[in-house]
Amino acid sequence: MGCVITEIGPILIDTPMLPEEADRLRKELFLLSDLDIAHIIYTHQHFDHVIGSAYLSKRTIAHQGTLTGIGYLKNNLKKEINLFFPDLHEQRKDVFDHLEIVLPQITFTTELTLYIGDVTLQLSFTGGHSSASIIIYIPEERVLFMGDNLATGMLPVTANCRYGQWIDLLERVEQMDVETYIPGHGDVCGKETVRGVRLYFEAMRDRVRDCLNQGVPKEKVFDKIHLKDSLPLPFSEEIMQQSAFDVSIMCDQIVKGYL
Numbered sequence: 001m002g003c004v005i006t007e008i009g010p011i012l013i014d015t016p017m018l019p020e021e022a023d024r025l026r027k028e029l030f031l032l033s034d035l036d037i038a039h040i041i042y043t044h045q046h047f048d049h050v051i052g053s054a055y056l057s058k059r060t061i062a063h064q065g066t067l068t069g070i071g072y073l074k075n076n077l078k079k080e081i082n083l084f085f086p087d088l089h090e091q092r093k094d095v096f097d098h099l100e101i102v103l104p105q106i107t108f109t110t111e112l113t114l115y116i117g118d119v120t121l122q123l124s125f126t127g128g129h130s131s132a133s134i135i136i137y138i139p140e141e142r143v144l145f146m147g148d149n150l151a152t153g154m155l156p157v158t159a160n161c162r163y164g165q166w167i168d169l170l171e172r173v174e175q176m177d178v179e180t181y182i183p184g185h186g187d188v189c190g191k192e193t194v195r196g197v198r199l200y201f202e203a204m205r206d207r208v209r210d211c212l213n214q215g216v217p218k219e220k221v222f223d224k225i226h227l228k229d230s231l232p233l234p235f236s237e238e239i240m241q242q243s244a245f246d247v248s249i250m251c252d253q254i255v256k257g258y259l
């Protein structure tokens with residue numbers, strides 16, 4: 001997540017998950033601006049990016065496609081949290097049992113530009129990581145918020161992705177006038193990191209495609225393609241496990257003709 005300080009107040013990009021994290025954030029924002037949060041922009045609909053609005057502000061902006069996914073969270077938050085953080089919901093029932101999920105107040109489908117004093121925020125639909133993912137470009141600062149289409153220190157999460165859109169996006173944002181990329185998870189980074197993720201996906205796509213063309217069964221593909229040389233971060237068993245999952249999603253999408 002991140003923040004842009006403007007003359008109408010801070011604009012948050014995504015939100016923290018827990019109230020104590022939101023309190024810390026409010027204190028940090030207070031050092032940067034006297035004004036209250038002007039808007040929260042959701043980069044996509046996943047719970048770990050949106051539920052913190054309940055503690056911060058209802059003035060939310062997102063892609064139109066987030067409405068369904070965020071609406072789903074209203075009755076299924078426990079299930080979603082348990083998928084990724086098995087103990088968290090149980091430990092923090094005090095928070096999650098009564099959490100008011102905040103749907104976006106303003107939505108768009110392709111592009112939306114906010115002109116606020118000397119800051120411009122260009123919001124563009126991208127898809128890729130999720131069906132309603134967007135990027136937010138601040139041209140004056142040469143900063144690009146990538147949402148979960150980029151992660152550092154971990155592989156990006158591919159469970160609900162469209163690889164075709166995602167690879168196109170990474171190629172496109174590498175060409176943009178950007179100095180600082182802000183990922184959905186991990187530290188800020190430069191073009192080399194974006195390139196590393198793109199090369200990983202491209203190597204996977206090309207090798208998976210070759211295997212499937214040769215008639216290799218889906219469950220054998222990962223062992224055949226030796227992706228270790230193309231990983232965008234140092235090798236570990238955990239990374240390879242996720243990579244095997246990424247490959248199985250890639251197989252399905254190639255078989256279905258998505259890329």
Ligand SMILES: [Zn+2]
Binds near residue numbers: 157
């Ligand atoms: Zn996500």
